[in-house]
Amino acid sequence: xxxxxxxxxxxxxxxxxxxxxxxxxxxxxxxxxxxxxxxxxxxxxxxxxxxxxxxxxxxxxxxxxxxxxxxxxxxxxxxxxxxxxxxxxxxxxxxxxxxxxxxxxxxxxxx
Amino acid sequence: xxxxxxxxxxxxxxxxxxxxxxxxxxxxxxxxxxxxxxxxxxxxxxxxxxxxxxxxxxxxxxxxxxxxxxxxxxxxxxxxxxxxxxxxxxxxxxxxxxxxxxxxxxxxxxxxxxxxx
Numbered sequence: 001x002x003x004x005x006x007x008x009x010x011x012x013x014x015x016x017x018x019x020x021x022x023x024x025x026x027x028x029x030x031x032x033x034x035x036x037x038x039x040x041x042x043x044x045x046x047x048x049x050x051x052x053x054x055x056x057x058x059x060x061x062x063x064x065x066x067x068x069x070x071x072x073x074x075x076x077x078x079x080x081x082x083x084x085x086x087x088x089x090x091x092x093x094x095x096x097x098x099x100x101x102x103x104x105x106x107x108x109x110x111x
Numbered sequence: 112x113x114x115x116x117x118x119x120x121x122x123x124x125x126x127x128x129x130x131x132x133x134x135x136x137x138x139x140x141x142x143x144x145x146x147x148x149x150x151x152x153x154x155x156x157x158x159x160x161x162x163x164x165x166x167x168x169x170x171x172x173x174x175x176x177x178x179x180x181x182x183x184x185x186x187x188x189x190x191x192x193x194x195x196x197x198x199x200x201x202x203x204x205x206x207x208x209x210x211x212x213x214x215x216x217x218x219x220x221x222x223x224x225x226x227x228x
Contacts, residue, residue, distance in 0.1 A: 004153075032215060043115075043202060044154070044219040051214055089153055093215055098144065098167055099204075101153035 002027040002094050006102035013080055014110050021075040021105045023090035028068045031093040035064050035075050038087045038104070047088075048075070080109045113137075115220035117203050123226045124193045132188045132223045136205030143186050144217070145178055146202040154202055160186060161208065193227045200224045 003026045013019055023033070032051045036044040048057045048064040050073065056065040063076040073090055087104040094100060116135040124130050136143050142161055146154035147170075156170040162183035171178070175194075180186040190197055200222040206215050 034217060036219075041224075043117075043221040044204075044217075046216060046218060049214055049216045091217070093217075098156045098159050098170070099217060100156065101146075103153045 002100040004102040010106040012108040023073040025092045117220035134203030140205035141208040144204045148200045
C-alpha cells in the first residue's frame, strides 16, 4: 500500500528566502506525482505535475523534481513571498487508479 | 464548466440525518474522485469513477457512504444516518484520465464542508 510523507510539517521563513519542501513515497511504481497548494478553507490548486518518465518540472518560481528510485520528490520555491503562504501537498498517482496524498507542509512566509 | 463545481459549500446536519453532496466535474473529464479531508490532514481517498463505472470504492469508511455517477458526468456522494465523525471537508476532483497520452492531472473543486451536530 502506497504511503506518502512530507517533511517538514510546518515551515516559517522570512520573505525572499529560497526553500525546499520534501515528499517521500514508499511504492515507486507511480504514474506521476503532482504538487498542490491549498489555502485555508479552499480546495486544492494544482502547481506542478511530473510524469514518471520526467525528472523535473518548472513553473515560474517553482521547480519540482522526481527521483522514483529513491521514492522522493522535492518542491523548490525561489525568492519566497508572503503570498506563497499556504499548505503544500504532494500526491502520488498509482497504477492502482487512485492518488495518495501526503499530510502537507504548512508554509508561512513572513514579510 | 470552467472548473469542478461542488454543492453545497457548507452543510450542517443533525446526527442521523441523510446528506447528499454534488460534484459537477470539468466537461469531458472521464475520471472522477471523491476525497475526505479532516482538519489539518491530507485528503483521504474515498472512491473513483471512470465514466459511470465505479472502479474503486475501497476508501468508503462504511456502508453508510454511497456514491454514484449514473450518466458519467455529475456525481453524488450520499451519507446516510450521519455521525459526528463524518464531519469533514469532502473534495471532488476530476481528470481527463491517463489514456491516449493524457497526464492524469487532477483538478479539484472547492469542497463541501459537512458539520454533523
